[in-house]
Amino acid sequence: MADKFDVVVIGAGPAGYVAAIRCAQLGMRTACVDRWLGAGNQPSLGGTCLNVGCIPSKALLEASELFIEAARGAAYGIRTQGVALDLPGMMRHKDKVVGELTGGVAQLFRAHGIAWVAGKGKLLPNHRVEATEHNGSVRTLEGSNVILASGSQPVELGVAPLAGDRVVDSTGALSFDSVPARLGIIGAGVIGLELGSVWQRLGSKVVLLEAQERFLAIADGQVAREAYKQFSAQGLDIRLGARVLGSKVTEKGVTVEYEDKSGAQRLECDRLVVAVGRRPNTEGLYDAETELLLDEFGFVHVDERCRTNLPGVYAVGDVVRGPMLAHKGMEEGVMVAETIAGHHAEVNYDIIPSVIYTSPEIAWAGKTEEALKAAGVDYRAGNFPFAANGRAKALGQTGGFIKILSDARTDRVLGVHMIGPQCAELIALGVMAMEFGASSEDIALTMFAHPSLSESFHEAALSVLGRPLHVAKAARTPRAAAGGADG
Numbered sequence: 222m223a224d225k226f227d228v229v230v231i232g233a234g235p236a237g238y239v240a241a242i243r244c245a246q247l248g249m250r251t252a253c254v255d256r257w258l259g260a261g262n263q264p265s266l267g268g269t270c271l272n273v274g275c276i277p278s279k280a281l282l283e284a285s286e287l288f289i290e291a292a293r294g295a296a297y298g299i300r301t302q303g304v305a306l307d308l309p310g311m312m313r314h315k316d317k318v319v320g321e322l323t324g325g326v327a328q329l330f331r332a333h334g335i336a337w338v339a340g341k342g343k344l345l346p347n348h349r350v351e352a353t354e355h356n357g358s359v360r361t362l363e364g365s366n367v368i369l370a371s372g373s374q375p376v377e378l379g380v381a382p383l384a385g386d387r388v389v390d391s392t393g394a395l396s397f398d399s400v401p402a403r404l405g406i407i408g409a410g411v412i413g414l415e416l417g418s419v420w421q422r423l424g425s426k427v428v429l430l431e432a433q434e435r436f437l438a439i440a441d442g443q444v445a446r447e448a449y450k451q452f453s454a455q456g457l458d459i460r461l462g463a464r465v466l467g468s469k470v471t472e473k474g475v476t477v478e479y480e481d482k483s484g485a486q487r488l489e490c491d492r493l494v495v496a497v498g499r500r501p502n503t504e505g506l507y508d509a510e511t512e513l514l515l516d517e518f519g520f521v522h523v524d525e526r527c528r529t530n531l532p533g534v535y536a537v538g539d540v541v542r543g544p545m546l547a548h549k550g551m552e553e554g555v556m557v558a559e560t561i562a563g564h565h566a567e568v569n570y571d572i573i574p575s576v577i578y579t580s581p582e583i584a585w586a587g588k589t590e591e592a593l594k595a596a597g598v599d600y601r602a603g604n605f606p607f608a609a610n611g612r613a614k615a616l617g618q619t620g621g622f623i624k625i626l627s628d629a630r631t632d633r634v635l636g637v638h639m640i641g642p643q644c645a646e647l648i649a650l651g652v653m654a655m656e657f658g659a660s661s662e663d664i665a666l667t668m669f670a671h672p673s674l675s676e677s678f679h680e681a682a683l684s685v686l687g688r689p690l691h692v693a694k695a696a697r698t699p700r701a702a703a704g705g706a707d708g
């Protein structure tokens with residue numbers, strides 16, 4: 222006898238658990254099958270994001286940043302003595318944050334009457350899901366609808382296979398038991414930069430080997446150049462155009478052989494992190510008889526409403542096309558729940574915020590300047606440097622800028638790009654502006670609190686219009702404006 226539900230969700234990461242909550246809120250009988258085992262080998266909700274992704278990495282980023290700031294007290298007129306790292310304590314902080322948040326999802330499931338099945342789910346024909354629980358017992362769940370939200374896992378490299386605690390993926394790099402004196406990282410993408418920053422702040426000498434010649438090719442070029450300059454000044458050794466040929470674990474550490482345009486190179490490090498992207502979890506997710514369609518890259522094929530080729534079967538989050546970001550998956554989860562309930566819902570894929578939680582933070586939404594040029598769009602750009610912002614000066618974090626790109630004809634904002642303090646929060650201003658179809662003049666006519674970092678957003682809009690107040694002239698580049706001052 223099958224357990225009957227209106228919706229069965231496979232996967233309880235941000236895409237799946239949010240889909241399940243919204244389905245339950247809309248009055249649907251909902252089950253969620255998830256296989257994750259966390260601390261103590263206990264089932265844990267929240268998927269990659271809460272267990273080994275967004276949350277633990279941000280806990281370490283915040284803690285390691287505080288460590289640096291504490292040691293920098295003298296710059297603020299604070300004498301500090303005996304600032305020392307307690308790595309096990311920092312890891313306990315991280316684990317506590319993870320435990321509270323994963324436990325919070327379990328509470329939300331209880332509050333919404335969602336049936337949580339801890340085990341592996343497999344899609345069978347006719348909306349049935351076979352759930353193999355951790356104790357080996359097998360149940361069949363029958364859903365009028367099924368949502369696949371099985372997420373992703375790190376890509377492995379044949380030339381640098383994982384090896385104990387010497388060669389690790391991002392999960393291993395969140396739990397080192399000591400600070401490696403020399404840390405190598407393959408891939409200078411989001412994970413490489415975030416986790417590289419954590420260990421560099423805690424004392425590692427970090428070398429990043431990046432295959433591409435252009436640093437942070439996904440970001441606006443001007444932001445990427447500023448980031449490269451600032452990260453290099455902090456001591457991150459970013460080697461571009463590096464083709465890794467092989468790696469060898471030795472008694473003392475790891476040797477990585479690679480080549481770049483100068484020829485063959487060798488990197489000796491104590492530990493190596495492989496951070497070269499993630500791939501969708503589709504193995505064992507469905508029975509071949511279902512005839513579920515994957516796309517050419519191995520993601521579950523979906524349309525713009527996250528409908529698969531099977532009626533009543535949807536897929537959301539990292540297992541489908543688009544950026545692998547928790548908030549993108551959550552919005553898809555909500556869209557699918559609403560669609561199943563018969564409501565109209567959509568996701569605006571053109572305005573997905575991206576954030577890199579380094580120091581300075583990097584954030585953007587909408588089109589880059591390079592993309593606008595390539596598309597032949599006539600645009601205007603305005604920049605404002607944090608060096609001319611009073612709050613940034615008070616914070617002692619004056620590197621970076623905010624840049625707004627708007628349509629030259631209509632003045633509608635097409636892209637917002639920033640690097641500097643608290644940009645993860647500030648980017649929401651750009652997202653809201655673009656969602657509401659704002660022009661740079663709309664932003665210019667809006668009042669912002671003084672002194673605040675958000676004034677730089679206001680000034681960037683004024684700069685698009687050629688009339689910034691706190692720099693001598695409309696700046697095309699942040700460097701040109703560095704002499705400005707904000708009273």
Ligand code: FAD
Nearest residue numbers: 232234235236256268269274275342372538539545546547
């Ligand atoms: P996942 O979170 O991967 O969850 C999928 C769940 O499904 C897992 O629990 C998995 O065990 C389960 N599952 C898989 N197959 C089955 C099956 N057959 N049966 C049952 N259960 C199954 N994104 C951000 O937006 N911001 C960040 O700051 C950020 N930081 C990150 C830092 C790191 C180190 C990493 C690795 C990732 C980070 N990400 C971040 C990416 C983010 O974690 C993912 O985009 C997000 O978790 C995807 O959500 P999801 O629900 O699609 O999949």
Ligand code: NAD
Nearest residue numbers: 408409410411412413430431432496497498499545576577
């Ligand atoms: P990524 O795509 O951001 O970066 C991978 C990097 O590795 C790229 O720069 C790529 O050119 C490089 N690379 C690939 N193969 C290589 C090789 N053989 N040698 C050297 N370099 C190589 O992927 P990631 O950093 O692994 O992160 C995975 C996903 O997780 C990303 O899609 C990201 O969106 C998500 N994530 C997001 C956040 C955030 O939102 N703050 C944080 C962490 C992870």
